[in-house]
Amino acid sequence: MIRSEVLKTIIPIISDRLVVCNIGLPSQELHMLDDQPSNFYMLGTMGLASSIGLGLALAQRDKVIAIDGDGSVLTNFGTLPTIANNVADNFILLIIDNGSYGSTGDQPTYAGGKTSLTAVARACGCENVVECQAEDTAEVMKQALDSNKMTIIVSKCESGNVKVPVIDMDPVVIKYRFMQEVQSRNPD
Amino acid sequence: MSVNQKIVSDLINNGIEFVTTVPCKQLAGVIDEIERSEEIYHIPSNKEDEGMGLCAGAFMGGKRSAIIMQNTAIGVTINTLVTLIQYYHIPLPMLISYRGELGEPVACQVEMAVHTKALLAQLNIPTYHFHAAGDVEELDAILKHCFISKKPVAILTDASFWKGA
Numbered sequence: 001m002i003r004s005e006v007l008k009t010i011i012p013i014i015s016d017r018l019v020v021c022n023i024g025l026p027s028q029e030l031h032m033l034d035d036q037p038s039n040f041y042m043l044g045t046m047g048l049a050s051s052i053g054l055g056l057a058l059a060q061r062d063k064v065i066a067i068d069g070d071g072s073v074l075t076n077f078g079t080l081p082t083i084a085n086n087v088a089d090n091f092i093l094l095i096i097d098n099g100s101y102g103s104t105g106d107q108p109t110y111a112g113g114k115t116s117l118t119a120v121a122r123a124c125g126c127e128n129v130v131e132c133q134a135e136d137t138a139e140v141m142k143q144a145l146d147s148n149k150m151t152i153i154v155s156k157c158e159s160g161n162v163k164v165p166v167i168d169m170d171p172v173v174i175k176y177r178f179m180q181e182v183q184s185r186n187p188d
Numbered sequence: 189m190s191v192n193q194k195i196v197s198d199l200i201n202n203g204i205e206f207v208t209t210v211p212c213k214q215l216a217g218v219i220d221e222i223e224r225s226e227e228i229y230h231i232p233s234n235k236e237d238e239g240m241g242l243c244a245g246a247f248m249g250g251k252r253s254a255i256i257m258q259n260t261a262i263g264v265t266i267n268t269l270v271t272l273i274q275y276y277h278i279p280l281p282m283l284i285s286y287r288g289e290l291g292e293p294v295a296c297q298v299e300m301a302v303h304t305k306a307l308l309a310q311l312n313i314p315t316y317h318f319h320a321a322g323d324v325e326e327l328d329a330i331l332k333h334c335f336i337s338k339k340p341v342a343i344l345t346d347a348s349f350w351k352g353a
Contacts, residue, residue: 045241048238048268048272050241051244052242053245055245055246056246057249058231058242058246059245059250060249060251076235078233078234078238079234079238079241082232082238086231171275175278182249182250186250
């Protein structure tokens, strides 16, 4: 199972949730499969999906799912201690770990080698870290949403991409409709 | 009121509730004041680009945010400033210690100081330089300017400013 197939299996569960999605193919795939005002697509800045997601979760009450990749987490490793030490029980970080930099041509990452992001997240102090196989991601996501506990999911999947169009929506439009959606979920 | 209290009170009066920091010796007092504040959620970050991600998320969640960091961080965050903060029109006050100016004891800091204003100018980031103690009086107006314009704004605070404050 490759990343786009993992996304397909979790869409029924996350479609109406606030989602911050990683730059490149993950955002393009989510946009193609299930564009929603509750999706924030990153068009630039590799590595910051988990940071944006945590900031959003700490600032308001609704549940937030950040969809990240192994390469992006490796590029912003400092995010894991920050997440561990600033617990937001409305935050789920899903790391789709295909062991490669998918958007740039599937070059291998160290997460596909000796480095376990699950072990790193635990060593950083994150308390609920679940590693699963790609096929089980939807079930694990459902459990994480039900648990009301900050959870990090590391979904191990195969490397590979599907053809997707780029996102031509203006960044300010993505932000505006997302913020309207956030606001509507946080009545005073 | 100390200068640190004045800065934090201006942040609070402008509705800022979420502040991320990466420490610098010159900023130690203001960071302590942020940590003591009950109105502000203080979240230290490990790197300034990570901090800008946190601030962007908090802003979209309805909380005004700010970052406190050293000028060396301009070198770290150019891509984030351009492709996240500016591209999505996110207001971000950046209170920056301007190391490497007159009175600097560490020679290496001068190397980044000579690039700081040029980089900010290249990025079209509104930049204010606090050199004399009284310059802090402009902070309130600068913060208001930042939020109406939805831009990152740099406030450079040099050693003379902190010495006189």
